[in-house]
Amino acid sequence: MPFVEISTIRPNDNAEPLQIRVIRKWIPYGNRQELCYLFVDNHGDAIEAIADLHHQSHFESHITLHSCYTIPEYLLDTARSSMNVVPHTTCIRLGLRTSFSQFDDDAIPYHYFNFVNYDRLRPRIDNHLLLTDYIGRMERVSPILNRAGNNLLIINLQDQRTK
Secondary structure, three states, rough: OOOHHHHHOOOOOOOOEEEEEEEEEEEEOOOOOEEEEEEEOOOEEEEEEEHHHHHHHHHHHHHOOEEEEEOOEEEEEOOOOOEOOOOOEEEEEOOOOOEEEEEOOOOOOOOOOOOOHHHOOHHOOOOOOOOOEEEEEEEOOOOEEEEOOOOOOOEEEHHHHHH
C-alpha cells in the first residue's frame, strides 16, 4: 500500500493512507476547543492534526505520544491563519471515524524543529502566522502585561553566536 508524504498534502485533497509518529500533543491557549497533535513522517516533514476537544478522551485512548500509526481516513483543511507550529499550509482534521493502526518504525523521527537564524527573527516580531523555534539565550522576561484585554509576555533574546 503506498503512503502519502506530508510534504505533498494540500487542503481539500482526498485522504490517502499516512504513516506518522505522534511527537507532541497540546491544547491551544484561548477559546478554541481543540486538541492538537504534531505528526511527523519518515522524511522529517511535519503537519498539525486537530481534533475536537470534546472528544479528548476518545483520542487519548487511541493515540500514544511517540508512537507510530497508519492513518487511512482523515480530512484535510487549510491551516489556521495564525499561531501555526509548522510552516505547512494544510492541517489534518481528526474525527471520531479516524482510525489509528499502531506499528513500530525507528526510521520516523522522534523530534521536529523548524529553527531560524537570529537574523531572520526580526521579520517575525509582529507576524503571528508561524510560531518560531529558537536557539539562544533569554536575557529578560517581563511580567505578564494586559494590553487591550490580551495577556502579553515580552522576552528579550540574545543571539547565541555572539558569545
